[in-house]
Amino acid sequence: MVYMNSPPNYLDQGQYFDKVKQSGKTYSKWGGGGVLTEKNAFDPLFFNITPREAASMSPHQKLILQESWKALEDAGYNPKKLSEAPVGGVFIGAEPANYYHESFTGSSDAIVASRLSYYLNLMGPAMVVNTGCSSSATAIHLACESLRKGGETDLAIAGGVYANLDTSSLVALSGIDMISPTGKCFTFDEKADGTVLSEGGVGIVVLKPLHQAEIDGDPIYGVIVGSGINQDGASNGITAPPNGLAQERLLMDIYKKYEIDPNDISYVEAHGTGTKLGDPIEVNALIRAFKRYTTKEHYCAIGSTKSSIGHTGAAAGVIGLIRVLLSITQRQIPRLINFKTLNPLIDLHRSPFYINTETETWVSKQGKPLLAAINSFGHSGTNAHLVVQEHKPSEVKD
Known part of the structure; x- marks a missing residue:
């Protein structure tokens, strides 16, 4: 097909x-x-x-x-x-x-x-x-x-x-x-020269409320513990690169509202379109938001499925969510392909993030559930962010 x-x-x-x-x-x-x-x-x-x-x-x-x-x-x-x-x-x-x-x-x-x-x-x-x-x-x-x-x-x-x-x-x-x-998406790489559409x-x-899903005995791949959207507002142009400050503000609002500690997030599925300016704006917004909560360095992997399959347009967010759920199930973080040298406009030095160039085992920290974030933005200026946690079965009373 x-x-x-x-x-x-x-x-x-x-x-x-x-x-x-x-x-x-x-x-x-x-x-x-x-x-x-x-x-x-x-x-x-x-x-x-x-x-x-x-x-x-x-x-x-x-x-x-x-x-x-x-x-x-x-x-x-x-x-x-x-x-x-x-x-x-x-x-x-x-x-x-x-x-x-x-x-x-x-x-x-x-x-x-x-x-x-x-x-x-x-x-x-x-x-x-x-x-x-x-x-x-x-x-x-x-x-x-x-x-x-x-x-x-x-x-x-x-x-x-x-x-x-x-x-x-x-x-x-x-x-x-x-x-x-080139027909390749070089997410976060210095060779980034545009995205590749994938139909x-x-x-x-x-989706169901967690308590009800547990009562009903539903299979649960993960739990969305926080989500939100916002808008870029006025900028240099309606099709200008994404607004990093708006993205940073969205993350801060979600983490505060749902009492999420970025110290516990160990993987971010980024939008990562493979564009020379868009990728740095996104990553640098993530860095600023996380640094408000932590001084830890290089504990959170960052990647994007677009390097593997291209940009699936309006479906990109759910494709990223499914990738995260599969990664949680397999307890593995997939490697970022087409990556060799970091885009010079992205500075991961002393940041919470690193790029995993090889598939690695996803290990929980101090027995806590695995926690990941999915970042998404559109040319409309609408930004979306989801935080997903590994499901740990609890004793449920009807």
Whole structure:
């Protein structure tokens, strides 16, 4: 289903590609870690959808239906019986797919989330969130807030999708030098020359209040112990590099609100797009925020899945969360690939962070649960941050 690079018919190179930057062309012919070649490999009758309607449906709608079903089954639920359960909500991060067809419902981006609610008869909130590359992390935060309120949502299906990698995206981003001409994402490296888009991005997590999940005997991969979002506000330009001060402020607000000690965070899954200016702004904001709490040095690894699979757009946050959950489960921190020499604008000397160039065993400190953070920001200016802890089963009383 996924090509590691581009399938033969992915890009009309004679028309759209040229290694020399110029208007109307792209200097990139790569699809990062994945290009979905079977976007329409979908069983409509399974979801009570007619083949004709399915032919007009956006790939985003199909992928969310399929992956949400799998996520619910993995969580131990029969999706068809959710309508008999507590209130279910759907929170999906997605940007417009530029998909137009004969069907209004099939083309509508608003229905990416609510089609699942319709099919499963879920009565909670159903929303599509678009904050650019921070969309799915923002959607997960909103799902957590809905769960925290009590009554609005008792079970949340949250995540993101990115399946609209086409020539127009590559041409537009090449025009502003956002795309790497090498086809590799050199996160935090001096060779950083832009990001690499990766279409193979869809991720879904099922969220519940911890106490209830323990009572219900649900499989628990991790616990979101803190989350938040904020905005860059005014800057040098609406598409200017991320606002480091706003990111620093967000971390401080979350750590204070949820009484989180960064001394206990031993891995940060950064946004890490592999851009020469964006990476330093992000890392330096993390350094400033952590230094407000600790003088310890080089105890926290920092990495990004984008170096491995490319930038999955609106799905980037949930992909980072899933990577962290897998790392917690395996008790390993994956190495940062494509890294050799640190970007000179990043100074890790006497900082809390280090870059692990080899996969390492993730060891808990003083018997405490493993603790990690996921950082995300979008070209919209919306920043999102999640803190995730290893689950330690407790004695639960009904």
